Amino acid sequence: MKDRSALRLATLQEALASGGTLHLRDAAELCGVSEMTIRRDVNAHPQVISLLGGRLVMAHTPGVTPVYDLTEQQASHYQAKSRLCQRARRFIEEGDTLFIDCGSTLMPLMNQLSEFRELTVITYALNVANAVAVLPNVRLVMLGGLFYPTSQSFASDTMAESIERLGINKAFISAAGVDLQRGVSCFHFHEVVPKQAAMAAAMQRLLVVDASKFGVVRPAYFASVNEFDVVVTDDDDAPALLRDEHSGQPTITAP
Amino acid sequence: MKDRSALRLATLQEALASGGTLHLRDAAELCGVSEMTIRRDVNAHPQVISLLGGRLVMAHTPGVTPVYDLTEQQASHYQAKSRLCQRARRFIEEGDTLFIDCGSTLMPLMNQLSEFRELTVITYALNVANAVAVLPNVRLVMLGGLFYPTSQSFASDTMAESIERLGINKAFISAAGVDLQRGVSCFHFHEVVPKQAAMAAAMQRLLVVDASKFGVVRPAYFASVNEFDVVVTDDDDAPALLRDEHSGQPTITAP
DNA sequence: CACTAAATGTTATAATTTTAACATTACAAT
DNA sequence: ATTGTAATGTTAAAATTATAACATTTAGTG
Numbered sequence: 387m388k389d390r391s392a393l394r395l396a397t398l399q400e401a402l403a404s405g406g407t408l409h410l411r412d413a414a415e416l417c418g419v420s421e422m423t424i425r426r427d428v429n430a431h432p433q434v435i436s437l438l439g440g441r442l443v444m445a446h447t448p449g450v451t452p453v454y455d456l457t458e459q460q461a462s463h464y465q466a467k468s469r470l471c472q473r474a475r476r477f478i479e480e481g482d483t484l485f486i487d488c489g490s491t492l493m494p495l496m497n498q499l500s501e502f503r504e505l506t507v508i509t510y511a512l513n514v515a516n517a518v519a520v521l522p523n524v525r526l527v528m529l530g531g532l533f534y535p536t537s538q539s540f541a542s543d544t545m546a547e548s549i550e551r552l553g554i555n556k557a558f559i560s561a562a563g564v565d566l567q568r569g570v571s572c573f574h575f576h577e578v579v580p581k582q583a584a585m586a587a588a589m590q591r592l593l594v595v596d597a598s599k600f601g602v603v604r605p606a607y608f609a610s611v612n613e614f615d616v617v618v619t620d621d622d623d624a625p626a627l628l629r630d631e632h633s634g635q636p637t638i639t640a641p
Numbered sequence: 642m643k644d645r646s647a648l649r650l651a652t653l654q655e656a657l658a659s660g661g662t663l664h665l666r667d668a669a670e671l672c673g674v675s676e677m678t679i680r681r682d683v684n685a686h687p688q689v690i691s692l693l694g695g696r697l698v699m700a701h702t703p704g705v706t707p708v709y710d711l712t713e714q715q716a717s718h719y720q721a722k723s724r725l726c727q728r729a730r731r732f733i734e735e736g737d738t739l740f741i742d743c744g745s746t747l748m749p750l751m752n753q754l755s756e757f758r759e760l761t762v763i764t765y766a767l768n769v770a771n772a773v774a775v776l777p778n779v780r781l782v783m784l785g786g787l788f789y790p791t792s793q794s795f796a797s798d799t800m801a802e803s804i805e806r807l808g809i810n811k812a813f814i815s816a817a818g819v820d821l822q823r824g825v826s827c828f829h830f831h832e833v834v835p836k837q838a839a840m841a842a843a844m845q846r847l848l849v850v851d852a853s854k855f856g857v858v859r860p861a862y863f864a865s866v867n868e869f870d871v872v873v874t875d876d877d878d879a880p881a882l883l884r885d886e887h888s889g890q891p892t893i894t895a896p
Numbered sequence: 897c898a899c900t901a902a903a904t905g906t907t908a909t910a911a912t913t914t915t916a917a918c919a920t921t922a923c924a925a926t
Numbered sequence: 927a928t929t930g931t932a933a934t935g936t937t938a939a940a941a942t943t944a945t946a947a948c949a950t951t952t953a954g955t956g
Contacts, residue, residue: 407693422906423904425945437943440942440944497650497654497655512771515788529785645933675935678935680915694912695914
């Protein structure tokens with residue numbers, strides 16, 4: 387017998403390629419077989435198509451949910467990040483033009499932007515862009531270039547001058563390491579130019595970092611701590627860690 | 642009473658940001674409320690999070706399924722689009738640098754790029770970028786600018802010159818209307834500049850359109866039919882529709 | 897052409913999810 | 927404090943989905 391199963395799988399994959407869901411009964415009708423057969427097909431290839439509440443969804447295809455369950459622990463980790471961003475949110479005002487850095491730290495902040503009437507977000511990160519693209523009240527400006535998967539962001543040789551031309555109210559910058567002596571650093575060198583350009587162009591510079599980043603140094607240095615106007619953090623000891631004789635010390639958010 | 646509902650939504654969104662699913666009971670425990678409350682929260686915001694077989698999934702997040710049901714008709718419609726792109730795929734060669742236009746027509750083509758060893762994709766569309774970003778074998782170049790939700794694409798005053806600087810092998814262009822006399826057109830004027838610039842910069846220009854587009858004229862004209870080297874279509878009558886006395890007639894893919 | 901084995905279909909049953917109605921709690925304003 | 931309103935919780939019933947066991951069909955083989 388020919389492998390009709392593979393043929394059906396291909397049909398269903400095609401149907402789902404653009405990223406929707408297909409009800410089991412429709413899939414069965416589409417393939418001209420019983421629901422049970424579709425069930426068996428799909429269960430035999432969980433890495434291709436998954437069955438979720440009677441509906442077929444792609445498991446892995448570009449732009450589609452890998453269907454696995456988050457543990458409660460994983461989920462609560464995001465809660466902590468979310469709290470950090472709730473502090474950062476207090477610095478945003480109606481009508482602001484915000485520069486949003488790449489990384490996962492600032493993602494929860496994007497979910498809070500729907501509370502404003504009108505904002506503009508400038509970013510060079512794909513994940514940030516996606517989060518903002520669905521908000522009808524936020525204008526999105528994307529800085530393009532070559533894509534770097536590790537940071538989900540773009541870089542180009544013209545990015546610095548593109549940023550110079552923009553009017554930025556507040557630059558929200560994230561980092562992988564913060565050290566009073568050795569400065570603020572990140573993992574990837576391609577992030578340095580956009581970060582520095584945004585800081586130069588912005589009226590206010592905010593560093594958003596969780597407690598785990600203090601005393602850490604990463605490969606790519608991009609600024610000293612006192613170049614920032616505000617440090618937003620969830621670390622109770624941050625004020626002590628960042629105490630400095632310099633006059634240009636940033637405000638540190640209380641825990 | 643404070644709006645705890647929005648807070649829970651943000652928490653759940655954050656938990657789901659990396660693209661998994663969260664069981665209703667875990668979501669309830671995570672937020673410290675009953676399952677019914679989560680149900681109500683989620684049902685009130687179907688465009689943010691959907692409930693699918695007792696599990697929460699993002700409706701829109703980066704690389705994640707928008708959860709709506711494909712009808713059988715829609716599903717087979719995608720099959721048609723997919724077939725169209727299978728024809729378009731035959732023009733791609735190993736190592737190519739491709740310009741990919743915005744719209745939904747060319748999305749199935751992105752799913753087929755993993756069959757190549759190495760490619761480069763240049764685009765100004767967010768949905769295309771998301772599809773390509775997950776392919777390890779494809780270099781992605783994004784053209785940024787202000788985001789236009791209707792076409793999920795970006796536009797800027799420097800895009801034309803950005804494209805001029807790029808070396809494009811093949812430009813895959815989509816359209817909303819194709820007419821021999823009135824030319825090739827799309828809905829939105831902001832798409833005109835990138836389309837024209839890409840066609841000018843490319844070594845080969847391919848128009849990819851399904852049968853429904855022939856004889857249709859849309860607001861924004863951007864090219865005449867014979868500016869294209871190839872017309873990829875699933876319309877059997879296309880050769881007749883596009884017959885022309887001009888010498889520069891494009892190749893038309895056989896049905 | 898009968899035989900075998902795999903694939904598919906059918907049915908009944910179990911488990912789960914959804915819905916609806918109503919009870920309870922929490923908050924705000926007086 | 928008291929009351930009204932909105933939010934949340936609880937429960938039971940309905941609808942849906944999943945599983946398992948067994949019947950039937952189909953394709954390949956001698």
